Amino acid sequence: MNICGYYPESINEGEGLRAVVFISGCRHRCPECFNPATWNFNYGEVFTLERQREIITEIAANPLLDGLTLAGGDPFFSAEETVEFIHELRTALPGFPIWIYSGYTYEEITAVPGSPEGKLLAECQVLIDGRFVQNLKDTTLHYRGSSNQRIIDIPASIACHEVIHWQPSAL
Numbered sequence: 001m002n003i004c005g006y007y008p009e010s011i012n013e014g015e016g017l018r019a020v021v022f023i024s025g026c027r028h029r030c031p032e033c034f035n036p037a038t039w040n041f042n043y044g045e046v047f048t049l050e051r052q053r054e055i056i057t058e059i060a061a062n063p064l065l066d067g068l069t070l071a072g073g074d075p076f077f078s079a080e081e082t083v084e085f086i087h088e089l090r091t092a093l094p095g096f097p098i099w100i101y102s103g104y105t106y107e108e109i110t111a112v113p114g115s116p117e118g119k120l121l122a123e124c125q126v127l128i129d130g131r132f133v134q135n136l137k138d139t140t141l142h143y144r145g146s147s148n149q150r151i152i153d154i155p156a157s158i159a160c161h162e163v164i165h166w167q168p169s170a171l
Contacts, residue, residue: 001025001081003051004037004044004073008058009065014099014126014143015168016066019059023047023082026073028103032134034145038073052085056092067097070124076102076109079116086123099126106152106163126166127152142168 005022007013013020025041026033037043045051059065068089075082089096100120102109106129109117121127128144128151136146143151156164 001047001078002042002044003047004035006055008062010069012143013069013071013101014067017064018067018069018099019055019062019065020069020071021055021085023070023072023075023078025077026103027077028074028131030103030132032137033132041073041077043073047081047085049088052088056089059089059096060092067099067125069099069101071101074103075100076104076117076120079120083116083120083123086120090123097126098124099128100124101128103129103131105129106150106157121154122158124154127154 002024003021004024005020007020010018010020022038022044024038024043026039029036029039033039059068070082086098104117106127109121109129112118128149130146130149133146133148136148138145138147141147150163151166153164153166
């Protein structure tokens, strides 16, 4: 698996101050994608165990972070490898909040019980789902690019067996 970027701090990919890892590879090929270079699974750098541990160490050393966001590409195309990274992170930071972006919908991800994609989903707290749709583009939306995309509370959705929309934290 490759990563096509890492931001140690960002306020754009989720609530609060977040570290962001961009996983290379996407087959959705959304028209007007803001970064089509990330479609290539070989783009960027190889995400070695050593590099993963470097990033985890950096995240653990930053007390200002509110969580990690996994974006891409689309992390669900590399679900098994991404879960391994999350397990490494959870060893150092149990309970650390993780948001994840996907062009897949929640329903598509959960369609096959026990799938690698479902296992990845279950490791995260918030999913921003759905492909980017140019004619639904809305720059006023928080954390997403088009109005068809949803921000989903994963644990609540799994518990209720239906999509539960995430609610921002009270300030």
